[in-house]
Amino acid sequence: MDLHRSPLARAFPAMPKIAGVTARVARAGYKDWGRCDLTFVELDEGTAVSGVFTRNVCCSSEVELGREQARLGKARALIVNAGNSNAFTGYRGREAVEVIMAQVADHLGCAPSEVFVSSTGVIGVPLPQDKAREGLAAAFNAPECSWEEAAATIGTTDTFTKGAVATAVIGDKTVSLVGIVKGSGMIAPDMATMLGYIFTDAAVEPAFLQAMLSAASDATFNCITVDSDTSTSDTVLAFATGKAGNVPLASVDDAGSDAFAAALHDVCRQLAHLVVRDGEGAQKFIEVAVTGAQSDESARKIGLAVANSPLVKTAIAGEDANWGRVVMAVGKAGEPADRDRLSIGFGGTWAARDGQPLTDYDEAPVAEHLKGREIMIQVDLGLGEGRATVWTCDLTHGYIAINADYRS
Numbered sequence: 001m002d003l004h005r006s007p008l009a010r011a012f013p014a015m016p017k018i019a020g021v022t023a024r025v026a027r028a029g030y031k032d033w034g035r036c037d038l039t040f041v042e043l044d045e046g047t048a049v050s051g052v053f054t055r056n057v058c059c060s061s062e063v064e065l066g067r068e069q070a071r072l073g074k075a076r077a078l079i080v081n082a083g084n085s086n087a088f089t090g091y092r093g094r095e096a097v098e099v100i101m102a103q104v105a106d107h108l109g110c111a112p113s114e115v116f117v118s119s120t121g122v123i124g125v126p127l128p129q130d131k132a133r134e135g136l137a138a139a140f141n142a143p144e145c146s147w148e149e150a151a152a153t154i155g156t157t158d159t160f161t162k163g164a165v166a167t168a169v170i171g172d173k174t175v176s177l178v179g180i181v182k183g184s185g186m187i188a189p190d191m192a193t194m195l196g197y198i199f200t201d202a203a204v205e206p207a208f209l210q211a212m213l214s215a216a217s218d219a220t221f222n223c224i225t226v227d228s229d230t231s232t233s234d235t236v237l238a239f240a241t242g243k244a245g246n247v248p249l250a251s252v253d254d255a256g257s258d259a260f261a262a263a264l265h266d267v268c269r270q271l272a273h274l275v276v277r278d279g280e281g282a283q284k285f286i287e288v289a290v291t292g293a294q295s296d297e298s299a300r301k302i303g304l305a306v307a308n309s310p311l312v313k314t315a316i317a318g319e320d321a322n323w324g325r326v327v328m329a330v331g332k333a334g335e336p337a338d339r340d341r342l343s344i345g346f347g348g349t350w351a352a353r354d355g356q357p358l359t360d361y362d363e364a365p366v367a368e369h370l371k372g373r374e375i376m377i378q379v380d381l382g383l384g385e386g387r388a389t390v391w392t393c394d395l396t397h398g399y400i401a402i403n404a405d406y407r408s
Helices: 061-072 090-108 129-140 147-153 206-219 257-277 296-308 310-317 323-332 363-370 397-404
Strands: 021-026 038-053 074-084 115-122 163-170 173-182 195-200 235-240 285-293 343-346 349-353 374-380 386-393
Touching: 021 129, 021 147, 038 061, 038 129, 038 147, 038 206, 061 090, 061 115, 061 235, 074 090, 074 129, 074 195, 074 235, 090 115, 090 129, 115 235, 147 163, 147 173, 163 257, 173 257, 195 257, 206 235, 206 257, 257 285, 257 386, 285 296, 296 310, 296 323, 296 374, 296 386, 310 323, 323 343, 323 349, 323 374, 343 363, 349 363, 363 374
Parallel strands: 074 115, 195 235, 285 374
Antiparallel strands: 021 038, 038 074, 038 235, 163 173, 173 195, 285 386, 343 349, 343 374
């Protein structure tokens, strides 16, 4: 991880081993760095899988193949390569993924379609097959690693390791869920702009796992943004080994399904927030709460317009209570809004109500709120019952510095 740790970082949580999951890491040398950059996760037979993937039309071969494989619902392994996204690399990129899948399938005695591959890093450079082969051979013989070591290995510009944990009760069984994620820049809603992996010992049918992951992603990963750019490689996968021994969940009518869905949502929300907290150059974590919209989807789009506005983000970075910039962002969102019903606030203090600045508005508490690390922007449109919350970070000189030097 980067020595310049984000001031918004959170400590890595204590995370239990998940029965049926074994993680190992190795150094393939995809970049000239003295760290592990290949993660190999072995999954027991019978593991169910679901996934959500980027909608970026210039996606990698890993994403294209992953979509096809996830529909089959079975997984035996996950490989994550860090330092090279293998995107925009044509047939050579796809060939590299197929070589990895075949090598792991041969090692485990499973079908190549049960081997999931993700890659993250620089775009436009084919993944070196020789380094991948050697890295995999080393990973096969490596000792089992901790979740934090796995989280560190999948990172690129991340400044801290990111993990989350939750539990749920299904019948007479307590099941565990853990998740790791990488992401710092090129973060905007388009499923989930990152690489994230969730593992559980619960027994869940693949189709139902997919439905729950998609719903959780819509309310968490699809509600964060750092810079409005969607990656070519974004993937979130959920693996369920079934080792907890619960009666398999297959529908919302099954006992315990609501508890499991809540736990999955919790893990996704934790991971999504951690990505924003590690936004490149971020100094402040910003929550944008939108109420009174015509629909929840309209509220979400308005929230994202505010969260993606460079003018809003730089105002927050400069601790400037310029609520006019929020008004501007609401107006450009392309969603129903009425200037004369709009209200804007910061940290619980309303600056404007019903289209007008408050006559007794005191900027002092707002200015004090903006000096903190955790910032709240409130928008009420006064039109309906729609509401949404999105999360972002401020925009600082650090973002420019990190991305100007990214390929070095």
